[in-house]
Amino acid sequence: MVSLRGRLLARLNRLAEARECLDSMIEIGQRLFDPTVQIIAHFGYLDVAWCEHDKDLAQHHARHILQIADRYPSPYLRVFALAGTGMAKLVAGEFAQSCDDWVEGIAFVRKTRAAMETEAEMLANLAECHYRQGNYALARSVGEEAIALAQRRSARLPECRALMSVAGAVIRQDGQAAASEASALLDRAATLIADSGASIYQPLLTSERAALAACCGVPHQ
Numbered sequence: 001m002v003s004l005r006g007r008l009l010a011r012l013n014r015l016a017e018a019r020e021c022l023d024s025m026i027e028i029g030q031r032l033f034d035p036t037v038q039i040i041a042h043f044g045y046l047d048v049a050w051c052e053h054d055k056d057l058a059q060h061h062a063r064h065i066l067q068i069a070d071r072y073p074s075p076y077l078r079v080f081a082l083a084g085t086g087m088a089k090l091v092a093g094e095f096a097q098s099c100d101d102w103v104e105g106i107a108f109v110r111k112t113r114a115a116m117e118t119e120a121e122m123l124a125n126l127a128e129c130h131y132r133q134g135n136y137a138l139a140r141s142v143g144e145e146a147i148a149l150a151q152r153r154s155a156r157l158p159e160c161r162a163l164m165s166v167a168g169a170v171i172r173q174d175g176q177a178a179a180s181e182a183s184a185l186l187d188r189a190a191t192l193i194a195d196s197g198a199s200i201y202q203p204l205l206t207s208e209r210a211a212l213a214a215c216c217g218v219p220h221q
Contacts (some may be wrong), residue, residue, distance in 0.1 A: 002028065003040045010047035011157065013199040016195055018048055035072040039065050039080050051200050055092035062088035075114035078107060086125060095129040102126035120150040120158035127165040138170040144171065156192050159202075163189040164204050171208070171215050179216035186212065196209045 008019030025041035042061040049058035062084035067082035086101030106122050111113060123146035131139035143166035150159035167185035170178045186208055194200055 002038075006041075007047055008200075010051065011196075011198045011200045013051065013202075014027050015048055018044070022048070035068050035074075036075060039068050039077060039219065040216045042068075043080055046091075047200070048071050048085060048093050050087065052117060053091065054159045054218065058088040058091040061160060068198070073195065075108070075112040078182075079109055079112075079115035079118055082108060083122060085123070092126060099126060099129045099133075109187070117153075117155075120155040121145055121150060121161075124158040124161040124165070125151060127162050131165040131169050134172075135193055136173040139165050140173070141167040156196050157198055159194070160189050160192040160198065160201055161204075163192070164201070164208050168211060171212050176216045182212050 002021055003025045006018050006025060009015075009018035015128050022041050022044045025037070029038035029041050038075065042064045046058055049055070049061065065084035066081045069077040082105035086098050086105060089098035089101060090219060091093075091171040102122050102125050105125065106119060109119050109122065114130055114168065125143060127139050127143035130136075130142060143162040146162035147159050147166065148163065150156070163185045167182045167189070170182045170185065174181075186205060188221070189205055193205060
């Protein structure tokens with residue numbers, strides 16, 4: 001519950017409070033010697049690192065996750081190790097290498113059925129990596145897959161992330177001809193941010209709104 005509160009606070013962009021929770025969780029994990037508890041705390045810090053664009057913080061916690069997963073082999077922990085290294089590389093701007101981790105992680109989840117709750121978020125991250133590399137067709141197809149899966153599983157935050165990647169890919173791939181489609185995707189993302197309170201994603205939405213306005217003349221809200 002402490003770690004869940006920390007992750008929620010991070011996504012609400014209340015980062016100082018999130019850090020307090022996650023530091024408490026790391027201390028609890030050290031006392032309990034439970035590898036899953038230890039990994040969850042470090043994994044929560046990746047949200048903070050992503051929001052702060054802090055590659056050193058992301059690499060630090062991804063490294064701890066990998067060490068724990070290596071020490072206590074299990075499919076569940078392996079999923080989080082792959083997700084941790086993928087996120088650290090994404091934060092560092094190493095998008096091609098991050099893609100490799102997300103592809104491996106998604107395949108592993110589907111093969112083992114371990115940590116299925118991470119699948120939609122992994123797909124959303126993979127779509128973002130394709131988008132950041134300019135692979136707009138791939139970003140769109142993977143993003144649409146992420147959106148469909150997230151909707152089936154009521155995973156609103158991965159859906160929100162994927163919506164913005166797909167919208168950005170649509171804008172850059174099809175330009176003004178796709179202004180209406182891109183605008184609708186961003187409107188849906190804005191609704192999800194408002195409904196969930198996940199203001200950590202507001203800067204991404206603002207950036208894509210600006211791109212839409214510059215490309216297509218759609219008013220920047």
